[in-house]
Amino acid sequence: MHRILELLENNSNLTPEDIAVMIDKTPDEVRAAISQYEKEGVIVGKKTIINWQKADKDLVTAFIEIKCTPQYGRGFDQIAERFYQYEQVKSVYLMSGAYDLALIVEGNSLTEVASFVSGKLAPMDTVISTCTHFVLKKYKDNGVMLETPPKDERQVMAF
Numbered sequence: 001m002h003r004i005l006e007l008l009e010n011n012s013n014l015t016p017e018d019i020a021v022m023i024d025k026t027p028d029e030v031r032a033a034i035s036q037y038e039k040e041g042v043i044v045g046k047k048t049i050i051n052w053q054k055a056d057k058d059l060v061t062a063f064i065e066i067k068c069t070p071q072y073g074r075g076f077d078q079i080a081e082r083f084y085q086y087e088q089v090k091s092v093y094l095m096s097g098a099y100d101l102a103l104i105v106e107g108n109s110l111t112e113v114a115s116f117v118s119g120k121l122a123p124m125d126t127v128i129s130t131c132t133h134f135v136l137k138k139y140k141d142n143g144v145m146l147e148t149p150p151k152d153e154r155q156v157m158a159f
Helices: 002-010 016-023 027-040 077-084 110-121
Strands: 060-068 089-094 101-107 127-134
Touching: 002 016, 002 027, 016 027, 060 110, 077 089, 077 101, 101 110, 110 127
Parallel strands: none
Antiparallel strands: 060 101, 060 127, 089 101
16 A cells, blocks of 8 residues: 555645545545554655745755764764754755765754754764765755746747
8 A cells, every 4th residue: 555655645634535546545645644653654744835936035955974983872862852852953864975964954044044054963972074065056946846846938930
């Protein structure tokens, strides 16, 4: 019944009745599956995606790469826990490659995000270095296009 999860991930507003029609199950079967997924922690929340660029609210998003020293017996989990306690931190990922953790951080200004990184994240004793990348524009977020691309009005000329 992974199809239920895929449908809900793409549109959390779907009702069990909608899903039942799409996957040829009864609404009760869909409700039971969703309930089980919630109980098992597979479904952990529902979220509306907002295009803040159009909502008249200045919001700055940054990707922060962090190199850090893992904790004995806890690996990177304890460090990640410290990071995700901050409300500015929207996502935390353990990474392979050149850095250890990646954070998505939001704030009201570049200065606010920079102050958060320099005042809260960088001074932690386990942090070796940080690298901050500011998002200039979002085109797609969580699989959702934030803007419809403009229609190409150019005409083809044949010779």
